[in-house]
Amino acid sequence: MSGDTIKRLLNEDKKPRDKEILGAIGEKGFKAWNDIRKFIETYYDFSPELKFYGKKYGWTVQYRKSGKTLCSMFPEMGAFTVLLTLGKKEVEMAMKQLGGFNEEVKDKIIKTPQLHDGKWLWIRLSDMSNVDDIKKLIKLKRRPKAVKT
Numbered sequence: 001m002s003g004d005t006i007k008r009l010l011n012e013d014k015k016p017r018d019k020e021i022l023g024a025i026g027e028k029g030f031k032a033w034n035d036i037r038k039f040i041e042t043y044y045d046f047s048p049e050l051k052f053y054g055k056k057y058g059w060t061v062q063y064r065k066s067g068k069t070l071c072s073m074f075p076e077m078g079a080f081t082v083l084l085t086l087g088k089k090e091v092e093m094a095m096k097q098l099g100g101f102n103e104e105v106k107d108k109i110i111k112t113p114q115l116h117d118g119k120w121l122w123i124r125l126s127d128m129s130n131v132d133d134i135k136k137l138i139k140l141k142r143r144p145k146a147v148k149t
Helices: 019-026 029-043 088-096 103-111 128-141
Strands: 047-052 061-066 068-076 078-085 119-125
Touching: 019 029, 029 047, 029 061, 029 068, 029 088, 029 119, 029 128, 047 119, 061 078, 078 088, 088 103, 088 119, 088 128, 103 128, 119 128
Parallel strands: none
Antiparallel strands: 047 061, 061 068, 068 078, 078 119
């Protein structure tokens, strides 16, 4: 996370509705928010769950199934942050594919400390610029299902 002050939806007693999330994120960010959510809901069998992640992080939409989290999305004022936890093998795959990521995401992958359970990538989006890279990282975590047309 950067040193910027990030204002999230921190009121545990007030579960935000889509309208409030849109108001917080803003139009450009909300387009990215919806694009990622649509991608996940089309290609993965993970259902979104709006939950309170704690006093520091606030509300999140988490995609979790059978104890495994695909990703979490934290709405903020003017943007949102995606949390992707990559395991050791996924980090190795991401490092081999660095040339396919934009500079900002590449920098996150390289500079995020390696923990015992992998790397916790916190990627902030205020527009569509990192959406394709988020999708690539999600695909590294889990192969997308085939979609019937």
